[in-house]
Amino acid sequence: xxxxxxxxxxxxxxxxxxxxxxxxxxxxxxxxxxxxxxxxxxxxxxxxxxxxxxxxxxxxxxxxxxxxxxxxxxxxxxxxxxxxxxxxxxxxxxxxxxxxxxxxxxxxxxxxxxxxxxxxxxxxxxxxxxxxxxxxxxxxxxxxxxxxxxxxxxxxxxxxxxxxxxxxxxxxxxxxxxxxxxxxxxxxxxxxxxxxxxxxxxxx
Numbered sequence: 299x300x301x302x303x304x305x306x307x308x309x310x311x312x313x314x315x316x317x318x319x320x321x322x323x324x325x326x327x328x329x330x331x332x333x334x335x336x337x338x339x340x341x342x343x344x345x346x347x348x349x350x351x352x353x354x355x356x357x358x359x360x361x362x363x364x365x366x367x368x369x370x371x372x373x374x375x376x377x378x379x380x381x382x383x384x385x386x387x388x389x390x391x392x393x394x395x396x397x398x399x400x401x402x403x404x405x406x407x408x409x410x411x412x413x414x415x416x417x418x419x420x421x422x423x424x425x426x427x428x429x430x431x432x433x434x435x436x437x438x439x440x441x442x443x444x445x446x447x448x449x450x451x452x453x454x455x456x457x458x459x460x461x462x463x464x465x466x467x468x469x470x471x472x473x474x475x476x477x478x479x480x481x482x483x484x485x486x487x488x489x490x491x492x493x494x495x496x497x498x499x500x501x502x
Contacts, residue, residue, distance in 0.1 A: 301367035303336040303360075307406070311489070312342045315405065315436055318487055318495045322432060325349045327400045330426070332385060332419060333357070333407035337365030341372040351376050353397070355383040385418035386411075391426055399426050405436045408472070409454075412463035417475055424480040427500040433481055435496040436489070439469040447492040469496070 323329070326349050334340050334354035344352040354365045354377065365380040383390050402423045408416040423433045438450045445451040445466065454466040473483050476498050487495040 300371070301360075301363040302371060303364040305336045305338060308336065308338040308342070310491070311436070311493070312339060314489055315339070315495070316343055316346055318489075318497075319343065319401075319403070319434065320347065322434070322485075322497060323347075323350065323401055327351070328398050329353065329401045329403055330394055330397075330399045331355060331403045331405075332383060333404060333411075334365055334380060335361055335406070337361070337368035337380070339403075339405060340365060340377055341368045341374060344374050344377045345372060348374070348376055351378070353378045353381065353394070353399075355381040355393075357382065357384045385422055386414045387418070390418070391422045394426060398428070399431065400428070401432045401434065402427065403434045407437070408435065409437055409457060409466045410464055413467075416467065416472060420476045420479040420481060423498075424500060429500055429502040431500040432484075433476070433498040433500075435472070435494075435498075437493055438466045439472065439494050439496070440466055441469050443468055443470075450492050469494070472496070 328351045330353045331340055332355055334356050337354055340352050340354040344350055356362050362380040369377045381393050383393060404419060450466055457464040480501050481498040482501050484499045485497040489495055
């Protein structure tokens with residue numbers, strides 16, 4: 299046994315997310331992934347586009363161990379060792395300020411974290427990304443203050459039962475937060491299982 303962890307949802311959504319990324323990223327993108335979780339997405343995406351340079355990160359040391367184990371098992375040289383990034387901390391951008399980051403990818407995080415994580419992600423992305431850089435979000439969202447499916451409403455209640463600071467976010471509030479930081483909404487793409495891909499671009 300090694301330290302690799304497995305998230306069943308990754309198997310279901312990775313091809314679909316990859317399609318969106320491949321349509322929007324340049325062939326030589328330097329990608330910072332915030333909240334990489336198990337690391338399965340990182341090695342899958344990096345194995346399909348070996349000209350991408352992928353920098354995973356996670357606040358959880360157990361997750362970072364899993365990411366390293368997946369990296370080692372995949373034998374990919376375009377996946378970096380994971381960073382210990384907590385976007386709720388003001389100094390998190392210092393870990394990547396010496397690297398050129400074209401894209402920030404964040405999958406299934408902002409609903410399983412306090413709202414301050416969304417704010418910190420937006421503010422950090424606006425500082426890290428060059429003009430024209432992309433922030434990609436994936437996950438469930440409310441639209442106009444309403445859930446898009448009964449299952450999302452049930453999921454939202456279960457999240458708040460676990461932690462009152464968690465919950466499915468209102469897309470309009472996320473967009474407003476991004477705009478305030480200097481990011482502009484570029485595209486919203488409906489995905490299976492009542493999820494959305496949301497793409498922001500760093501303004502000039």
